[in-house]
Amino acid sequence: xxxxxxxxxxxxxxxxxxxxxxxxxxxxxxxxxxxxxxxxxxxxxxxxxxxxxxxxxxxxxxxxxxxxxxxxxxxxxxxxxxxxxxxxxxxxxxxxxxxxxxxxxxxxxxxxxxxxxxxxxxxxxxxxxxxxxxxxxxxxxxxxxxxxxxxxxxxxxxxxxxx
Numbered sequence: 001x002x003x004x005x006x007x008x009x010x011x012x013x014x015x016x017x018x019x020x021x022x023x024x025x026x027x028x029x030x031x032x033x034x035x036x037x038x039x040x041x042x043x044x045x046x047x048x049x050x051x052x053x054x055x056x057x058x059x060x061x062x063x064x065x066x067x068x069x070x071x072x073x074x075x076x077x078x079x080x081x082x083x084x085x086x087x088x089x090x091x092x093x094x095x096x097x098x099x100x101x102x103x104x105x106x107x108x109x110x111x112x113x114x115x116x117x118x119x120x121x122x123x124x125x126x127x128x129x130x131x132x133x134x135x136x137x138x139x140x141x142x143x144x145x146x147x148x149x150x151x152x153x154x155x156x157x158x159x160x161x162x163x
Contacts, residue, residue: 009090032094056104082120
């Protein structure tokens with residue numbers, strides 16, 4: 001299957017080990033992305049180190065360099081929900097951000113928030129939303145199991161043996 005050729009302003013999803021890194025295509029093979037100090041192509045542990053960073057730098061680099069050996073794709077996944085800004089405006093905004101050091105947070109200001117803000121004017125990260133939902137469901141299930149375990153432990157032995 002051939003990769004879709006990126007167009008100006010497209011969101012590029014790069015599949016790292018355990019997470020996705022996001023960039024925005026600005027032409028001639030280049031992307032702009034928000035890179036915490038630990039963001040290194042092909043280094044899975046980088047995501048863990050990113051949690052410790054509170055600043056990240058906006059970089060313009062070749063997509064081939066940013067992706068390294070990792071798989072990537074064009075993924076303008078919110079085009080049906082939010083109208084994308086004109087591509088020339090997306091690229092201009094991205095280029096103006098290059099070299100700036102920005103606040104970084106895995107949950108509130110990560111690379112996905114950054115590119116969605118550039119393309120749609122909306123800062124959002126589905127990775128964060130999905131992780132919060134997964135954690136909430138896991139905590140809920142564990143809570144139910146804990147209550148069930150405590151309840152079972154409190155049932156008198158004679159009643160347990162009858163069942």
